[in-house]
Amino acid sequence: MTQHPTSDARRPANRGPKAAAGNRAALVAAAREIYAVHGLDAPLSRIARRAGVGQGVLYRHFPDRDSIASAVLEENVRQVEEAAAGEGASFAGVLGVVTWHLVQSAAFIGLLHADGANGRFHAHALAPDLSERFARALRGCLPDGHRLAAPDAPDAPDDLMLAVAMVSGAVIGPTPEERERRALAAWRLLGITVGPVAPFQG
Known part of the structure; x- marks a missing residue:
């Protein structure tokens, strides 16, 4: 790690x-x-x-706190997109990159929760676009018939993004090692296989 x-x-x-x-x-x-x-x-x-x-x-x-947090978010999402678009990309491998960002970036967790990780950070206006880009990248590497595939009903909950948000809620602890351990335990409880937890190396 x-x-x-x-x-x-x-x-x-x-x-x-x-x-x-x-x-x-x-x-x-x-x-x-x-x-x-x-x-x-x-x-x-x-x-x-x-x-x-x-x-x-x-x-x-960065004129204010939101602008620098948004720049971190942009970098997080860009890395996930690149991991998902890479040759031979796998869902497990991309989840490893996602998990690394969850462990390392409080701002990234804030993207997944409306009021931010500490209840005071309010996402920049770009956040909805970044969130959709993130979801699109993940969905693009989901295997056919995966349990987290988009439901047929238009008003059904998005199981994929719900799973990511649930895991992000488990990412707490004083050290990256503890946060990673908890994230992997949460994925395991959901029955989801995750590749190596590491940043994307393009």
């Missing part, structure tokens, strides 16, 4: 007028790590410090 540092130590600096893209990527990566440990209430100053930039740089890229 991928380990992440839990200190607020600065990343190596990458400065200069053309470093904006690198700074933004560092901020998104730092936000994911900070959210995983401290939740969505973590001070933005902590994210900036982890990324190795000043708060002014953070606010130039």
